[in-house]
Amino acid sequence: MADLVAYPMNGGDGLYSYSRNSNFQRKAIDAGKELIKEAVSEKLDIKSFSSSNTFRVTDLGCSVGPNTFHAVQNIVDAVEQKYQSQGHNSxxxxxxxxFSxxxxNDFNALFQSLPPDRRYYVAGVPGSFHSRLFPKAFLHFAYSSYALQCLSKVPEEVVDMNSPAWNKGRIHYSKSADQVVKAYTAQYAKDMECFLNARAQEIVCGGLMAFVVPGRPNGIPHTEVFVNTVIELLGSCLMDMAKKGIISEEKVDCFNIPQYTASLEEVEVIVKANGYFSVEIMENLRQEKPPPKVFAVGVRSGMEGMIRKHFGDEIMDELFDSFGKKLEESSSVLESKKSVSLFVLLKRRATE
Amino acid sequence: MADLVAYPMNGGDGLYSYSRNSNFQRKAIDAGKELIKEAVSEKLDIKSFSSSNTFRVTDLGCSVGPNTFHAVQNIVDAVEQKYQSQGHNSxxxxxxxxFSxxxxNDFNALFQSLPPDRRYYVAGVPGSFHSRLFPKAFLHFAYSSYALQCLSKVPEEVVDMNSPAWNKGRIHYSKSADQVVKAYTAQYAKDMECFLNARAQEIVCGGLMAFVVPGRPNGIPHTEVFVNTVIELLGSCLMDMAKKGIISEEKVDCFNIPQYTASLEEVEVIVKANGYFSVEIMENLRQEKPPPKVFAVGVRSGMEGMIRKHFGDEIMDELFDSFGKKLEESSSVLESKKSVSLFVLLKRRATE
Incomplete structure (x- = not known):
């Protein structure tokens, strides 16, 4: 199961490609745009970087364009504006x-669709952001959008039938027993710790890190969260197929989506315990719910790779057909669910 | 024609892939191995880099593995040895x-075959080395193997039927009229100038640049050079096909291989005129001639992309079959031709 998470978004530019079906994520980027500008304008101390005449940005979990290009351009624009506003025009x-x-990931597609009028040097960096990707004190701004909700692996106990955390008949934790929720929560905390430790090494003192993820408003149960409900529906489609004998029930039992929907409270606790970063901005961004059919294709572009790897190619169309229908039937339930994105801006502390 | 050069080596790991057919180039890398060690040991002044605790290497024209991995590992090993020998172990x-x-280029294949036990951070950089790829003063060691013989484009006049440099009936310059040779020579000088200017910006003062290319011993005519003769033979196969009516003669007339075989003398003149680098080592490396059949597949893995783009897929098998046969028939002629690789080590001068 562990390697499921290494199946990224659909590459290329086909019908179910991420590049054609990432408008939902794009809206979160747009919502974060002003906050990034604000962050750079108010929180970035350009004097502390003056020894380097290069400003290094990374997008962690960039997938393919165009979202990543919009996001990094926004950062580049904001930094240039800051320099200009402080009279450092020359x-x-x-x-x-x-791009990491x-x-x-389909780096070939990414490179072939680079904006021709970009004003930055480009590199692609392959690897997991749960470990080191860059040398020490290398980055000035790390950004990540709709990626940090992905766990490094499915918590082992949820696919262990001898464990009290065995997640039988489900592919996600939100409607499951407490032990399952705890296993997911613990995995998320562990992964975030690895992520923060790696970035703490790579980001210069005073450097910024911003991330946007699908989130859970503080105090709201996991079952009341839009994205969680959507994944539960996908799981119920798989169980329907198991009941019809199209796939085996055991195969569903050992399949879990390695994704966790955190709240700002949870993120804050983890960041403070880690200690390398100060929390500069934390906000719940309103996240519009897309129409069911659009969202079905969006989920397909993001999760098809890992589902295909586990269940095989042949079930994909049937699965996503029934998933689309279920989303439509459940539209009133989904309407009542909470949908926010978390925006978090951190600053690398000056001292170790 | 200009975009022909953007058709790189065959990706993937199929029968005609570069990764499976690059042993010829590998031998040149091996021959340069000791020279790189010597260069790092004698010419690299590690004290001048002490402000950065990261040592940055690029392989320009890396294609896919494994050659590029051997080459960069050799550089990393040599630099580590230098640090250790000077007591900077800690x-x-x-x-x-x-990797640029x-x-x-097939970066997906490159990233998926990265050595798992590597001791370096990785990035892929897409773009032409005839222009800037990196920020100012960023690199400590630039390396390039069997790539700098590629021109940025076919000289325009050789495909212009109104020019005295029109290269009718040929796809390369070596057996052509003086005007054709001059056009190629001028394009090479211009491209090398662009290459050196870009690298002069990117490489730190005191940083090194090594490159290996198929070469021409000083004073030997272009017609006496092994690789040139091989390309001429490939051209004659295309003309045979034109005579048989399989392709049009006009199509051959406007196809030229954008590749030039320089001598050390020529390189030296260009580097000195450029002025940003000092010449530290220049050597002709003995280059073994591979058996005709092996070489035919090697040429296919390197040139198939640009030939297919111009003539279409359907002629490829017939072309390379007849090319393989012609190489065998010409083996005594080829035996008499000169085959060397140039090894050049440059150092970025301290002053502008």
Whole structure:
């Protein structure tokens, strides 16, 4: 199961490609745009970077374009504006942008669709953001959008039939027994710790890190969260297929989506315990719910790779057909669910 | 024609892939191995880099593995040895390696075959090395193997039927009229100038650049050079097909291989005129001639992309069959031709 998470978004530009079906995520980026500008304007101390005449940005979990290009351009624009507003017009830095994602990401597609009029040097960085990707004190701004909800692996106990946390008949934790929820929560905390430790090494003191993820409003149960309900529906489609004998029930039992929907409270606790970063901005961004059919294709573009790997190619169309229908039937239930994105801005502390 | 050069080596790991057919180039890398060690040991002044604790290497025109991995590992090993030999064991730098090639290079294949036990951070950089790829003063060691013989484009006049440099009936310059040779020579000088200017910006003062290319011993005519004769034979196969009516003669007339075989003398003149680098080592490396059949597949893995783009897929098998046969028939002629690789080590001068 562990390697499921290395199946990234659908590459290329086909019907179910991420590049054509990432408008939902795009809206979160747009919502974060002003906050990034604000962060750079108010929180970035450009004097502390003056020894380097290059400003290095990374998008962690960039997938393919165009979302990642919009996001990094927004950061580059904001930093340039900051330099100009402080009268450093003649000392504008050069920009170097590192697009990073799993090794199996479609970097060929990413590189071939780079904006031709970009004002930055480009590099692609393959690997998991749960470990080190860059040398020490290398980055000035790390960004990540709709990626940090992905766990490094499915918590082992939820697919262990001898464990009290065995997640029988489900592919996600939100409607499951407490032990399952705890296993997911613990895995998320562990992964975030690894993520923060790696970035703490890589980001210069005073450097910024912003991330946007699908989130859970503080105090709201996991079952009341839109994305969780959607994944539960996908799981129920798989169980329907198991009951019809199309796939085996055991195969569903050992399949879990390695994704966790955190709240700002949870993120804050983890960041403070880690200690390397100060929390500068934390906000719940309103996240519009897309129409069921659009969302069905969006989920397909994001999760098809890992589902295909586990269940095989042949069930995909039937699965996503019934998933689309179920989303439509459940539209009134889904309407009542909470949908926010978390926006978090951290600053690398000056001391270890 | 200009975009032909953006058709890189065959990706993937199929029968005609570069990764399976690059042993010829590998031998040149091996021959340069000791020279790189010598260069790092004698010419690299690690004290001048002490402000950065990261040592940055790039392979320009890396294609896919494994050659590029052998080459960069050799550099990393040599730098580590140098640090250790100078008693800086505890201050070993972190290494960051930038694999660079045309945007259309198969970076997915490259990333998926990265050595798992590597001791360096990785990035892929898409783009042409005839222009800037990195920020200012970023690199400590730039390396390039069997790539700098590629021109940025076919010289325009050789495909212009109104020019005295029109290269009718040929796909390369070596047996052509003086005007054709001059056009190629001028394009090479211009491209090398662009290459050196870009690298002069990117490489730190005191940083090194090594490159290996198929070469021409000083004073030997272009017609006496092994690789040139091989390309001429490939051209004659295309003309045979034109005579048989399989392809049009006009199509051959406007197809030229954008590749030039320079001598050390020529390289030296260009480097000195450029002025940003000092020449530290220049050597002709003995280059073994591979058996005709092996070489035919090697040429296919390197040139198939651009030939297919111009003539279409359907002629490829017939072309390379007849090319293989012609290489065998010409083996005594080829035996008499000169085959060397140039090894050049340059150092970025301290002053502008």
């Amino acid at each position: 000392q504008l830095p050069e920009f170097q942008v590192f 994602d799993h090794t199996s | 201050q070993l730098p972190e290494f960051q390696v930038f 090639d045309h945007t259309s």
